[in-house]
Amino acid sequence: MNAFVLNRHGRMVFPSNIMPELDFSTLETLEQLDSVIRRDFETKAPSGTEILDKVRTGSYATRYDLMRDLALNLFWANRFSITMYDKRPTRWGDVPRSRGDVFLPVLEPWEDGEAKVSGVQQAYPQLPARWNEGCEDRIFDVLFDVFANRRHHASTLPALKPTVAEFLEQPGNLTFRLLDYDPDYPVYDYTDILDVSEDVPELEALHRWAMVLHNQYPWERSRVELAEAGDLRDDDHVVAFHPRDREVRAFLRRLHAGARNRHAPAPRESRPPVRPYPELDVRRRFSVLPRIEALAAVHGDQVCGNEDLIRNTAYNWSPMSAEEIAAKTGIEQREYSSLPLEELALQAAEAALEKSGRRPEEIGAVLVCTCTSSRLIPSLATYLCGQLGMHQVYAAYDVIAACAGMPYGVADAVRMLQEVERPVLVVCVEKFSDKIGNVRTSRMIFGDGAAALVIGPAPEGADSDIDYMKTYASGPASEVNSILWPNPEFDNNITVFGPQVKALAGRYLAQMIDELGALPAPGGRDGSLMDAIDLIVPHQANKTMVIQLAERAGLTADQLYFNIEKVGNTSSASIPLAIHDAVRDGVITEPVRVFAPGFGAGAVAGYAVMRVDPAVVAVSTSSAPAPSDGAASVRATTSASEDVREAFG
Structure with missing residues (x-):
C-alpha cells in the first residue's frame, strides 16, 4: 500500500495517504494503538463542538477551511472502524451470536448533533470559495451527506468492540439499525478514487478524502437510527464489524492474552573517544x-x-x-x-x-x-x-x-x-x-x-x-x-x-x-x-x-x-x-x-x-x-x- 501508482491521467497517487491502513503486526498493546491513533487522527481533528464554535465565531475564512475540518472530524470519527474492521450490514437474524470474531459497535447519541449540522449547513454558503466554487460545492455535497447523517458521538468510541454475546448482555446498548438496506448502494471504486483529477492540488486531495469517507457508510444514511439491543428484530439490518485482516485478528488475540509493552533499556551517556581519529x-x-x-x-x-x-x-x-x-x-x-x-x-x-x-x-x-x-x-x-x-x-x-x-x-x-x-x-x-x-x-x-x-x-x-x-x-x-x-x-x-x-x-x-x-x-x-x-x-x-x-x-x-x-x-x-x-x-x-x-x-x-x-x-x-x-x-x-x-x- 505504500508504493506510488500512476492514475489514468498520468498523475502520481499514494494510496497509503488516503486509505488509512495501520500495520498491526507492529502493535502489542492498546497503549501503543492509542498513541498511533492520537498522532494520526486526533491531534489535528476538531470535534463537532469545536467546528460549531468556529462557525459561530466566524473563524472560517473560506469554504475549503470548513470542508477540511469536516473531513478531519469524519476521519477521527472512523479512527478505529476504518483501520481495524470491515463494516458488513447484516440481517439481525443472521448475525452469529457466539463467535468471537464478530462485533457490534456500542454507540452514544451525538450530543447537539442537529445544532452542529445546522450550523455547518448555514455557514457554508455564506463563505467565499477558496479556488473553484463549482468544484468545492461538489466536494462539500459528498462530505456533508456523511457529516449530516452522523448519529453517534465520536469521543466515546472504543478500539475494542464487544462481541455479539457481550453486546446482548446489556439490553440498553445502542447500535446502528438500517431501516432500509440496498446491497447495491453506490460506492466509489478504488480506481475512481485514484483517478480523481482537479486543477487545484488541495481540492484533488480533499476530493479523495471525501470519497473514502463516503465509502465508510455504504447505505442510505438518512435511513439509519440508533436502536437498543432489545428492540432489534430479525429482519432489521445492523452493521456487524469483522476484523479487517489476519494482522488485526492476531492483534486482538495478543490483547486477550495480556501482551505488555516492551521497553528498551535506557542508553548510556555518550562520551568522546580517548583521542581523535586521524584523517x-x-x-x-x-x-x-x-x-x-x-x-x-x-x-x-x-x-x-x-x-x-x-x-x-x-x-x-x-x-x-x-x-x-x-x-x-x-x-x-x-x-x-x-x-x-x-x-x-x-x-x-x-x-x-x-x-x-x-x-x-x-x-x-x-x-x-x-x-x-x-x-x-x-x-x-x-x-x-x-x-x-x-x-x-x-x-x-x-x-x-x-x-x-x-x-x-x-x-x-x-x-x-x-x-x-x-x-x-x-x-x-x-x-x-x-x-x-x-x-x-x-x-x-x-x-x-x-x-x-x-x-x-x-x-x-x-x-x-x-x-x-x-x-x-x-x-x-x-x-x-x-x-x-x-x-x-x-x-x-x-x-x-x-x-x-x-x-x-x-x-x-x-x-x-x-x-x-x-x-x-x-x-x-x-x-x-x-x-x-x-x-x-x-x-x-x-x-x-x-x-x-x-x-x-x-x-x-x-x-x-x-x-x-x-x-x-x-x-x-x-x-x-x-x-x-x-x-x-x-x-x-x-x-x-x-x-x-x-x-x-x-x-x-x-x-x-x-x-x-x-x-x-x-x-x-x-x-x-x-x-x-x-x-x-x-x-x-x-x-x-x-x-x-x-x-x-
Missing part, C-alpha cells in the same frame, strides 16, 4: 594508490513534484503549500523509480563497468552501499556478482552507512585495493518511494536513484585520485536514532526526527571543515587542504538546512553544488548522483578537487577529498532533469577552480 592521507598511508576509473548514475524515471505531494495530502498532514515545501527543503521535485532496488543497482553497475572498459572478471570486489535494501540473503552485493557473471571475487558485501554510504564505500574500496590490487566496484543505491507511507517529512525529502564507481589501482607513477578520506560514527542516542527504518511506531515506514538530524549534521560538518583547515594543501602548495578545494558536493540532505549549517561552519553557499532541487535526497547515492549531474550540467568541465562530505542516519558521517575528471563520468540524459539556472552554459576558460567559482559565484 587518512592516502598517498602516505597506502602503497596502491586509487584511481577513479568510472562513475555512472541511474536516475528515477518518475518525477514527483511538490504539487504531486499536495495532491496526495494525507489526512494527518498539516496544511502546507508546494512553495512552502520548496522553501523548507530546497526541493522542487524528487525522482522515484518504477524499478526494484536490485534493478537500479544492476543498471548502475553495468554502466560503470562499460565506461571503465573493465570486464566483470577483472573486478576484485563488489561493495553495495544502501540503507533501503530488504535483501539479506543473498546480500545485494553478492546478488550483483551473480547477475554480472562474476564467478568469484575476493569480497562482496553490503555497507549500511545511510547518507555517508559513498564515503564509507570509497574508504573500504581503497583499503581493499591494497589486498587485491584489482578494481573494486562500489554501488550506491536507494529506493525510498515504497518505504515512506504517509509520513510527510519523509515524503517531502526522499527520492530514488543509484550510482556506481569503479575504483582501480593507479598506473605506475600516476598520482592518486583520492587525497584524504575519513569516516565517523555514533553520538548521543537521540542522534543515532534520528532517522529510523523500519519504525514500528510509524507503521514500519521511514521516520525523520528533524532537530536531531540537524544536530548531528552540524556537528560533523563543523568538525570536517576544521580538520580540512588544519591539513596542508596537496603538492606542497600554500594554504590548507580546505583552500585547495575547487568544489564541495555535500550529501544532498535538505538544501535549506545544509546551506545554513555550512554557513555556520564558515563556508558560503556558492562553494556548494546541489542537485537536490530535482532529485531529492537519495541517501548513499546522493553524492555520486550530484557529481554526475555536475558533469552533465557543465559545472565540472575539467578535473577538479572535490570535497564530498556525507552525514546522516545512525549518526554516521564521512568524507573523501578526491580528484574528479569529467572524462570518467558516463553522462546519462535519458531520465535526467534539465539544467537549471543556466548552469549548463558555463564552460572552462582558465582553471577548473575559476570555472567552478564562476558557476556558483
Whole structure:
C-alpha cells in the first residue's frame, strides 16, 4: 500500500495517504494503538463542538477551511472502524451470536448533533470559495451527506468492540439499525478514487478524502437510527464489524492474552573517544594508490513534484503549500523509480563497468552501499556478482552507512585495493518511494536513484585520485536514532526526527571543515587542504538546512553544488548522483578537487577529498532533469577552480 501508482491521467497517487491502513503486526498493546491513533487522527481533528464554535465565531475564512475540518472530524470519527474492521450490514437474524470474531459497535447519541449540522449547513454558503466554487460545492455535497447523517458521538468510541454475546448482555446498548438496506448502494471504486483529477492540488486531495469517507457508510444514511439491543428484530439490518485482516485478528488475540509493552533499556551517556581519529592521507598511508576509473548514475524515471505531494495530502498532514515545501527543503521535485532496488543497482553497475572498459572478471570486489535494501540473503552485493557473471571475487558485501554510504564505500574500496590490487566496484543505491507511507517529512525529502564507481589501482607513477578520506560514527542516542527504518511506531515506514538530524549534521560538518583547515594543501602548495578545494558536493540532505549549517561552519553557499532541487535526497547515492549531474550540467568541465562530505542516519558521517575528471563520468540524459539556472552554459576558460567559482559565484 505504500508504493506510488500512476492514475489514468498520468498523475502520481499514494494510496497509503488516503486509505488509512495501520500495520498491526507492529502493535502489542492498546497503549501503543492509542498513541498511533492520537498522532494520526486526533491531534489535528476538531470535534463537532469545536467546528460549531468556529462557525459561530466566524473563524472560517473560506469554504475549503470548513470542508477540511469536516473531513478531519469524519476521519477521527472512523479512527478505529476504518483501520481495524470491515463494516458488513447484516440481517439481525443472521448475525452469529457466539463467535468471537464478530462485533457490534456500542454507540452514544451525538450530543447537539442537529445544532452542529445546522450550523455547518448555514455557514457554508455564506463563505467565499477558496479556488473553484463549482468544484468545492461538489466536494462539500459528498462530505456533508456523511457529516449530516452522523448519529453517534465520536469521543466515546472504543478500539475494542464487544462481541455479539457481550453486546446482548446489556439490553440498553445502542447500535446502528438500517431501516432500509440496498446491497447495491453506490460506492466509489478504488480506481475512481485514484483517478480523481482537479486543477487545484488541495481540492484533488480533499476530493479523495471525501470519497473514502463516503465509502465508510455504504447505505442510505438518512435511513439509519440508533436502536437498543432489545428492540432489534430479525429482519432489521445492523452493521456487524469483522476484523479487517489476519494482522488485526492476531492483534486482538495478543490483547486477550495480556501482551505488555516492551521497553528498551535506557542508553548510556555518550562520551568522546580517548583521542581523535586521524584523517587518512592516502598517498602516505597506502602503497596502491586509487584511481577513479568510472562513475555512472541511474536516475528515477518518475518525477514527483511538490504539487504531486499536495495532491496526495494525507489526512494527518498539516496544511502546507508546494512553495512552502520548496522553501523548507530546497526541493522542487524528487525522482522515484518504477524499478526494484536490485534493478537500479544492476543498471548502475553495468554502466560503470562499460565506461571503465573493465570486464566483470577483472573486478576484485563488489561493495553495495544502501540503507533501503530488504535483501539479506543473498546480500545485494553478492546478488550483483551473480547477475554480472562474476564467478568469484575476493569480497562482496553490503555497507549500511545511510547518507555517508559513498564515503564509507570509497574508504573500504581503497583499503581493499591494497589486498587485491584489482578494481573494486562500489554501488550506491536507494529506493525510498515504497518505504515512506504517509509520513510527510519523509515524503517531502526522499527520492530514488543509484550510482556506481569503479575504483582501480593507479598506473605506475600516476598520482592518486583520492587525497584524504575519513569516516565517523555514533553520538548521543537521540542522534543515532534520528532517522529510523523500519519504525514500528510509524507503521514500519521511514521516520525523520528533524532537530536531531540537524544536530548531528552540524556537528560533523563543523568538525570536517576544521580538520580540512588544519591539513596542508596537496603538492606542497600554500594554504590548507580546505583552500585547495575547487568544489564541495555535500550529501544532498535538505538544501535549506545544509546551506545554513555550512554557513555556520564558515563556508558560503556558492562553494556548494546541489542537485537536490530535482532529485531529492537519495541517501548513499546522493553524492555520486550530484557529481554526475555536475558533469552533465557543465559545472565540472575539467578535473577538479572535490570535497564530498556525507552525514546522516545512525549518526554516521564521512568524507573523501578526491580528484574528479569529467572524462570518467558516463553522462546519462535519458531520465535526467534539465539544467537549471543556466548552469549548463558555463564552460572552462582558465582553471577548473575559476570555472567552478564562476558557476556558483
